[in-house]
Amino acid sequence: MTMQVLRGAMALGGLLIGAPALAEGAAPEDGGVIVVTGQQDATQTSAGTKSAMPIAEVPQSISVIDAGTIVGLGLQNLNQALRFVAGVTPEQRGASAEVYDQFKLRGFDALQYLDGLRSFDSPSGYAAAQVDVSRLDRVEVVKGPASALYGQTGPGGLVALSSKLPLDRGFYGAVGATYGTYDLYRIDADMGGQAAPSVLWRLYGSANGAHTQQSHGRRARQTVSGAVTLGQTSRTTLTLLATYSHDPRNGTYGVFPASGTFIANPNGRLPTRFDDGEPGNFFSREQAAGTFILAHDFGGGWHFRSAGRYQYVGSRLGIVYTSGSLADDPSQRVFNRASYATRERLNAWTFDNQLAGSVTTGPVTHALLFGVDRQVLHSTETYAFGTATPIDGFAPVYGSMTVPRTPQTVPGGEPGYLGYHVRQQGLYAQDEMAAGGLRLTLSGRQDWARVAPAGAPAEHSDKFTYRAGLLYKTGFGLAPYISYATSFQPQSGQVRTSDGSLGNAKPSAGKQLEAGAKYLVPGTQILLTAAWFRIHQTNLLTAVPNTNYSIQNARVRSKGVEVEATAPLPYGFEARLAFSRQSVRNSDGSRILGVGRGGTSANLEWAPKTGPAAGLAIGGAVRHVDQVYAGTYFDGITRNTPGVTLFDALARYDLGKLSPRLDGLSLALNATNLFDKKYLTTCYLDYGWCWYGNRRTVQGTIGFRW
Numbered sequence: 001m002t003m004q005v006l007r008g009a010m011a012l013g014g015l016l017i018g019a020p021a022l023a024e025g026a027a028p029e030d031g032g033v034i035v036v037t038g039q040q041d042a043t044q045t046s047a048g049t050k051s052a053m054p055i056a057e058v059p060q061s062i063s064v065i066d067a068g069t070i071v072g073l074g075l076q077n078l079n080q081a082l083r084f085v086a087g088v089t090p091e092q093r094g095a096s097a098e099v100y101d102q103f104k105l106r107g108f109d110a111l112q113y114l115d116g117l118r119s120f121d122s123p124s125g126y127a128a129a130q131v132d133v134s135r136l137d138r139v140e141v142v143k144g145p146a147s148a149l150y151g152q153t154g155p156g157g158l159v160a161l162s163s164k165l166p167l168d169r170g171f172y173g174a175v176g177a178t179y180g181t182y183d184l185y186r187i188d189a190d191m192g193g194q195a196a197p198s199v200l201w202r203l204y205g206s207a208n209g210a211h212t213q214q215s216h217g218r219r220a221r222q223t224v225s226g227a228v229t230l231g232q233t234s235r236t237t238l239t240l241l242a243t244y245s246h247d248p249r250n251g252t253y254g255v256f257p258a259s260g261t262f263i264a265n266p267n268g269r270l271p272t273r274f275d276d277g278e279p280g281n282f283f284s285r286e287q288a289a290g291t292f293i294l295a296h297d298f299g300g301g302w303h304f305r306s307a308g309r310y311q312y313v314g315s316r317l318g319i320v321y322t323s324g325s326l327a328d329d330p331s332q333r334v335f336n337r338a339s340y341a342t343r344e345r346l347n348a349w350t351f352d353n354q355l356a357g358s359v360t361t362g363p364v365t366h367a368l369l370f371g372v373d374r375q376v377l378h379s380t381e382t383y384a385f386g387t388a389t390p391i392d393g394f395a396p397v398y399g400s401m402t403v404p405r406t407p408q409t410v411p412g413g414e415p416g417y418l419g420y421h422v423r424q425q426g427l428y429a430q431d432e433m434a435a436g437g438l439r440l441t442l443s444g445r446q447d448w449a450r451v452a453p454a455g456a457p458a459e460h461s462d463k464f465t466y467r468a469g470l471l472y473k474t475g476f477g478l479a480p481y482i483s484y485a486t487s488f489q490p491q492s493g494q495v496r497t498s499d500g501s502l503g504n505a506k507p508s509a510g511k512q513l514e515a516g517a518k519y520l521v522p523g524t525q526i527l528l529t530a531a532w533f534r535i536h537q538t539n540l541l542t543a544v545p546n547t548n549y550s551i552q553n554a555r556v557r558s559k560g561v562e563v564e565a566t567a568p569l570p571y572g573f574e575a576r577l578a579f580s581r582q583s584v585r586n587s588d589g590s591r592i593l594g595v596g597r598g599g600t601s602a603n604l605e606w607a608p609k610t611g612p613a614a615g616l617a618i619g620g621a622v623r624h625v626d627q628v629y630a631g632t633y634f635d636g637i638t639r640n641t642p643g644v645t646l647f648d649a650l651a652r653y654d655l656g657k658l659s660p661r662l663d664g665l666s667l668a669l670n671a672t673n674l675f676d677k678k679y680l681t682t683c684y685l686d687y688g689w690c691w692y693g694n695r696r697t698v699q700g701t702i703g704f705r706w
Contacts, residue, residue: 047160059469059481074670094681094691099250107584108156127344134206145487147465148443155510166200180699184210217252280403302357324688337388386413419454555587572608591629615657630683668701
């Protein structure tokens with residue numbers, strides 16, 4: 001971002017950044033721009049056990065990113081937030097696909113849950129939900145198998161998102177505006193209060209967008225959410241939450257040829273602004289959802305919670321993209337392209353009912369949880385793949401073809417149809433036992449799942465999964481632990497059985513052994529965690545060439561170590577550290593595409609609460625991502641994308657420290673990839689594709705809170 005843009009942003013005063021969402025009643029000593037005060041601090045978790053628990057007492061690795069961190073770092077999407085979580089390989093498709101939150105957790109894809117309920121994606125295509133960060137109160141990353149409470153999940157874990165809900169206080173709110181590199185803009189608003197002593201309300205939304213790093217891309221979004229809580233002063237409360245999001249443009253879902261990015265090309269390196277498609281490429285999405293959360297306190301430590309959500313996602317896509325291969329051209333300048341178009345719809349219903357309470361048997365206290373849930377998904381997709389004109393990557397000329405607007409207009413393509421009807425129901429129970437410093441957690445669940453592809457037989461599966469964890473909390477804050485957990489995921493496909501007949505694929509199964517220690521410094525919120533894990537996933541499908549069936553014999557092994565620390569320190573300093581090292585391999589010893597070997601991130605911020613610098617906050621971050629497995633190029637050589645180290649910086653100031661008339665007004669500046677390093681996030685060399693990471697971005701901020 002140029003200095004001219006920065007001066008313009010500051011001078012206009014109302015154009016600013018970064019941080020999407022907003023504060024409610026943040027105290028002046030927060031020293032910052034629009035800080036959101038959550039209802040749980042960063043040392044607490046609700047996702048790991050479906051109960052409010054200190055992270056230091058849960059025998060499982062859990063990372064928390066609260067709204068204050070999202071705002072303070074100027075994060076624009078979930079992918080950016082997960083840069084600072086150990087065990088995550090973030091931004092699978094770099095700057096080219098911010099329409100999705102694509103990442104790996106301990107080497108595996110991870111499902112997302114919102115307010116305790118599954119957030120669905122299309123089983124086959126592009127109708128995937130994305131929650132704007134302006135809606136988020138906190139993000140919890142639960143690592144390792146979580147099927148014992150949530151049903152079908154990957155063995156690497158899941159990401160649990162929490163929406164902003166009404167707060168029990170008087171009228172509050174904040175507004176903010178944004179401007180930054182690539183014409184990034186945000187306009188955010190968040191307000192709420194008490195409509196009556198027992199009725200709380202909250203309304204918030206955002207309009208945001210930007211041009212993308214690739215020359216023809218642009219993204220835009222308008223989203224609004226409203227929530228009301230009834231019966232706040234009684235034993236029974238009902239919260240209703242509705243949200244709508246419209247993304248008329250979703251950036252450039254494009255790729256870069258491996259030749260000219262990762263693989264040497266005699267013509268040099270392709271620029272990061274290179275667009276492999278056409279100016280008419282488009283990708284739009286519409287999302288809507290309605291949620292209810294009913295809670296009743298029976299007294300005596302027992303309570304009931306019932307939650308449900310209807311979710312809709314619709315998407316339209318029409319693109320021209322590079323197929324990754326060089327055209328038959330001795331100059332190696334020209335790349336082949338293809339075209340693609342889809343129309344998709346997704347409707348989903350999910351419900352979760354829980355009864356929780358506590359009993360005491362002798363010296364042992366039992367926190368009991370019993371639950372039943374159900375998930376139903378219907379999705380449809382009309383699609384077509386087709387041909388496209390080639391393009392000179394080093395001197396591109398656009399307009400040689402029309403981007404297909406519908407699957408029926410894809411050149412050389414034959415429209416196809418995919419439909420899925422998926423349902424799952426489960427019964428689960430959990431006992432968290434405490435005796436002195438000892439904590440024993442036992443969880444178990446029985447699931448019944450059904451996947452019915454259109455035009456194919458329904459596939460039924462049932463599975464029992466469980467978790468056992470043991471932790472000992474010492475008197476000086478150290479808590480060593482060990483845990484064992486299992487997971488399962490239904491799969492679609494036909495397999496050849498031992499007697500030669502064809503049958504439906506069984507679910508893949510995962511199991512993990514984890515051991516570690518947590519240390520909460522007594523009297524502080526300084527939390528240090530360390531973990532070693534080993535995961536095995538089995539029953540994966542291996543396709544048999546030139547047939548319509550697979551063999552169910554593939555396995556994946558993931559093992560590694562992770563260390564995290566969050567540390568509010570004296571004199572206004574706050575630090576955060578995440579380190580991971582992992583090895584993820586198939587049963588034949590090969591590595592997994594897009595999975596990294598680990599990385600390190602460290603954040604340090606100084607925000608003095610007293611003295612002449614009170615109200616000022618300055619800080620920075622360093623992010624190192626180790627090499628990521630890239631697969632095998634056409635020359636048969638396997639490669640890894642190289643590791644990269646990036647630097648970020650931030651500054652913000654509470655203008656209320658200058659004058660009481662400016663109370664609530666604040667400014668901020670955030671910069672990522674400060675030294676503008678060009679790098680690749682991932683490559684899929686088997687397809688001839690690579691993705692550039694985000695270049696330097698600078699954002700300025702103004703916000704007002706009350």
